[in-house]
Amino acid sequence: MGHELRFLLNDTEIRLTEAGSSDTLLDFLRLNRRLTGTKEGCAEGDCGACTVLVGRLHHGTLHYEPINACIRFLASCHGCHVVTIEHLRGQGGGLHPVQAAMVEHHGSQCGFCTPGFVMALYGLWMQNPRPDMLAVETALQGNLCRCTGYEPIVKAAFAASEAGGQNFDALTVERDRVTAALSAIPRERVEIARGADRAILPADAADLAQVLAENPKATIVAGATDVGLWVTKFLRDISPAVFIGHMQDLKKIEITPGHITLGAGVTYSEFEPFVLAHFPEALDYWRRIGGWQVRNAGTIGGNVANGSPIGETPPLLIALGASLRLRSVEGTRDLAVEDYFIDYGKQDRRPGEFVESITVPLKGEEARIAAYKVSKRHHADITASAAAFHVETDGATIIDARVAFGGMAATPKRARGAEAALRGQPFTAETFEAAAKAVANDFQPLSDWRASAEYRQQLAANFFRRFWLEQSGAEHRLRRVE
């Protein structure tokens, strides 16, 4: 077991023997290292002013992603390469092509959000040298600018793409050295503390089971896109915290005949190509989860385990008939995702257990799938109401239907009444209209700042109408980018 937190920060190797479980990367950068280019705008992962790149080894390959430093815990940076705005430079030391494009297109006004935008654009430039408008807008979902109206920043994204230069970029040139340095950090359990405040990074899943057996009240932290706010907003004590985001065996994605199984540590971004390949109907829905930085950090396992009634993945997983595997030192047990959610804030997870994996049945030939979400703002907003459909037909008759909702009840939940109105009925507009009416009896949603109960009910009904329009090929949906 190690007692040292090790990572690379720009060109510097960091070795810490003392750290608290809830120390954030942002505070470390700004207060300890005086790297003040990274800004705090909201301390909740919603504005992107603190965007940095985090590079980590994934099956031996170094991969960089933009994340929010404000809700990234320092302990979870173990074994990573953290890259801040101060590390950017062009070939020969001047401005990086992304920075030069931002200057040329007047992409900054007050400048406070700018380092975060530059880092997000840098991440895009690195991952996608020839982005289209959809890619640019998707990359900027997690960055707020209050001054420019974004037009010049979008122009800068394309100009940086035109400028190119990826082969000469510092992170390309340094790739082998960084890979070697990160590979040299041993893969063993690490425990680090400041006084009684402890952070534990298990070596692998078996070790995680052991750690949880020893610390049954520990806070499990994966992407920290929710736990981060427990700390930054509610000042909650999360010690002992068990960090699992680095664990390779929780990041496996396996396809077997009929199923896809993903480790609980798989992030939204890591799973996105599989959504595209196997559930393309849900891709737009998927890209509405948080912003890019949040999707790079947040995990599907965490989204489920957390039990929130407004998480995006549970309705989809429930509609698809997914199951999850819980593990502890006692062994494993499987249960349907929908059975995991007992009540608000209450899930079927026993002390010492963790979500190890999620298994999703692949789509059958008769299945029709859809996933819808509505929120006040289209992107990077929390669900007002969301629904996922899995409807099997023989062409004329609905054989089975699973329709699960988020934002409508204390837990993610199926619309049993509406499903019954579909099952065994002809596959027609009238049937879906009947289901739209029936769903009113399935839920008694709340009114809050995201939506009124009345609006949520109307949306729930309209989702059934939308599903029919979609299936019948009618023009029915707004698309921002064709």
Next chain:
Amino acid sequence: MKQDVIVKGAAHTSIIHDSAIKHVTGQADYTDDLMMPEGTLHGYLGLSTVAHGRILSMDLDAVRKAPGVHLVLTAEDIPGVNDISPNGLHDDPVFATPEVQFLGQPIFAVIAETRDLARRACKLARVEYEELPFSLDAIAARDAGLGYVTKPLKLARGDMAEMGTAPRRLEGRLTVGGQEHFYLESQIAFAIPGEDDEVIVNTSTQHPSEVQHMVAHVLDVPSNAVVVNVRRMGGGFGGKESQMNIFCVTAALAAKKLKRAVKIRPDRDDDFQITGKRHDFVIDYRCGYDETGKIHAVDADFYARCGFSADLSGPVTDRALFHADNAYYYPAVELRSHPMKTNTVSNTAFRGFGGPQGVIMAERIVEDIAYALGRDPLEIRKANLYQNGQLTPYHQEVEDQILPRIFEELEASSDYHARRRAVLDWNARGGTIRKGIALTPVKFGISFTATWYNQAGALIHIYSDGSIHLNHGGTEMGQGLNTKVAQVVAEALSVSIDRIKITKTTTEKVPNTSATAASSGSDLNGMAALDACEQLLARLKAFAAEAKQVDPEFVTIGETVRIGDEEIPFQDFINTAYIARVQLSAAGFYKTPKIHWNRDTGCGRPFYYYAYGAACAEVSVDTLTGEYVVERADVLHDVGRSLNPALDKGQVEGAFIQGMGWLTSEELWWDQKGRLRTHAPSTYKIPLASDRPKVFNVALADWSVNRENTIKRSKAVGEPPFMLPISVFQALNMAVASFNGYRENPRIDAPATPERVLMAIERLR
């Protein structure tokens, strides 16, 4: 003799923002980035937890004993006055006592070793309240008789009998939401104590002089003991015109008591709770008009949620009335403001300063008329546009009307008429996606309505090596003010802008400054800097003429100074002037001419001139969810002769998106206890890149020249374009109106969230 060499960075050129490279490299220092003296402590504010109540007891023992705590401050610790009201009304305490008037009102402060420790210690306070009745919104407050926070205003002109005699009449209520500034850099103050009664406050404010006066007032020291510095802000938008005071006075008070530097920076959620926002309004209006769509009379009551104190609510609600005509002539008019006291945070300045809330009523009335008559709203707009010589409701004559030309050019460039026909055809097909299009104008009055604020100072030093130090009273919040003023100086002295160092704004260099607000920054400070340049030029020319015995007419100052036939590099010439004991420093001053305003009579010329613009927006609405996309927006905006077209275009684009946020996704939502529940970007949704118009054509009316003698004949640009996205709002109404054949204006309230849009559709379906 005019120098024909165009200098680098001259006026009217699109140079980059002076800090652009520092922005993109992370090297631009904001207040939180400044080096801290050893031993710097950190403060945090303790807030009330009820909307209205009397503090029965406040037990702060646990707070004092918490780890790392050095000091707890309450109202009793204030040596001067427990007040930071920016208007002399003494209604805005630093720490509320014995009564709290909104949920989130500061009642004490903790100073500790770290920000985290101070924040945690705040949570340990035990405060008992006797809860008192409260009202959260303007109408509830009116009904409960809470009264006004400040004196209301009435504007009247013409014979209101016109209302009775007009052939047609309409009336309605418009509810317009407020808006959080969401400057990306939240409030911050960083105070460093000096000797005797001195203190330096580094902060993020649009109004350093205000901070200076407030700190002096609270500490009971003269203003000359207080220095306030602002290098730059990470956004202001009006939110840092008075709202920084609480943080600055607390930091200064603690710094003096502890003889340690003290920094205070609230978490974003607390910034939302503690600081004021744009006023939301409920507007009851009546209009008499005729079959041609001409307005005969308008009568309206403007109820504003001002919050618990006046702050800037007086001039904000005044400006709502000043702009309740937008661009339209009302032959008879009576407008009344009702600045209602409510048990919410005290609302404040925000880009447009009440103007947008007035403008949107004018646009609602125009649309009501158009729907009632079955006409294109644009025809109604044109029928009612001011003609030069007509009087506004405040009896100012309109003299610079250019909207007819703006309309004509924008109708052509946006292809408005063909696209409106296409939209009507599309909607006639009756699908799930409906469209709307609207073309709306803005006319915005430029000047502070408090006439004495329309003054500015600048200080320019030329050092003996030829480098130039430029300082003025304005503050940089991203708008490019420093760049523009430097351009004015570069051009005036005919030297490269690279010679000019733009320095932080400080109360030590220019005293008694006005807030950088009311779009006035370049108008005022540019002129003051020009005045300083002219003094320097006069001295330098006189010196050169005398030294070389030539007529001053044959002296030109510039990168190359020409004296008769002789040419001397600028820096050599400056050094010669220094040796000859020529004063190389000048303080410039400017006050706006022509303006006057009598609030008691409601008459005057409060505005030096008007800025104009128009926008055409097309939207598509998903009628199953109420979500929408702005398909295209075309803008033609008037900035006179632009000092910097690139920066001005940036202001127009940014204002458009910010205004669109105000009217679409940004919603302030208080629960029944008076707690603001949309208190951070997770819950309060400002536009994203993917919300901007898919096609966004923004042009400046490059033919426009300010008819008044403003700086280089430019016009102010900060606020006027904020109202252009009313076009988006009206286009949304049109898409919804398609559900009943455009027979009635759907009258969606602002913000038109997807929920409001869908519910309006369901109402008309």
